[in-house]
Amino acid sequence: MTLRSKHLIIKNMRGCLRMEAKNRRKLILLLLCFSLAFSIGCAGYVYSPKNGVGYHPVELINADKAIVDAQNAGKDKQCPKEFAEAKGLRDKAWEIYWSxxxxxxxxxxxDALIKTNALCPPPPPPPPAPAPRIIDKMTLLLHFDFDKAIIKDIDIPQLKKAVDFVKKYPQAKVKLEGHTDSIGTEQYNQKLSEKRAEAVRKYIVKEGGCSEASISSIGYGELKPVDSNKTKEGRANNRRVEVLILSE
Structure with missing residues (x-):
């Protein structure tokens, strides 16, 4: 082996040793980084390359995403002042993080995330319209047959009075409420009260008391008694249709 060959071998060995030492330093540095990440808490970091670094606190990434989403939704135009404040907080968070x-x-x-999510709140819904006020009322005690909703001749005089009563309020809305006594099931009485109120509604419209559009009917079954259901007279008073004149 020549002297030159020996020198080349020695030179290569030294290079390998230097490379090995450099790799060891990299490995040690990498292990230190992992140890630091675990001591801080890896769960709080997410991968998001920024300024050459891959992992950052999830809170900062969430603030970034919220700003982007708000801008895509046009909130920087809808409420520019508030958007600028939220964005400024997000920028400040990153500035402090890098220090x-x-x-x-x-x-x-x-804080930046909370402000961003609260940007441009929708206007509150309008207040509900006030409930119509009852300006007049008439109660009809009708003689329906058992389990029936057919108007009987005996009740025609009462119903004619109801037609005249409704005609006094041509601009008002009319509401008919049907009621029963408590004999029978609640479900049965509910349906029966609806049918009887509807029968009166049809009669009033047919006799020209008011138009179809201005009168409605509803049933309450046995839920709103005005008298005791323990007596025959009380039950008769509960079997009724009330004619309500409502304000606009």
């Missing part, structure tokens, strides 16, 4: 004040930056990022 190695991670805990402080996370707190600011949380």
């Amino acid at each position: 190695c004040r991670t805990k402080e930056s996370i707190a600011i990022a949380k």
Whole structure:
């Protein structure tokens, strides 16, 4: 082996040793980084390349995403002042984070997220319209046969009075409420009260008391008694149709 060959071998061996030492340093540095990440808490970091670094606190990434979503939704135009304040907080969070004040930056990022999510709230719904006021009322005690909703001749005089009563309020809305006594099941009485109120509604419209559009009917079954259901007279008073004149 020549002297030159020996020198080349020695040179290569030294290079290999230097490379090995360099790799060992990289490995040690990598292990230190992993140890630091675990000591801080890996669960709080997500992968998002930014300024050459891959992992950042999830709170900062969430604040970033919220700003982007708000901008895509046009909130930077709808409420520019509030958007600028939220974006400024997000930027401040990153600035503090890069100065190695991670805990402080996370707190600011949380505030930025709250402000961003609260941007441009929709206007409150309009208040509900006031319930129509009852301006007059007439009660009809009708003689329906058992389980029937057919108007009987004996009740025609009462119903004619109801027609005249409704005609006094040509601009008003009319509501008919059907009621029963408590004999029978609640479900049965509910349906029966609806049918009887509807029968009166049809009669009033047919006799020209008011138009179809201005009168409605509803049944309450046995739920709103005006008298005791323990007596025959009380039950008769509960079997009724009330004619209500409502304000606009």
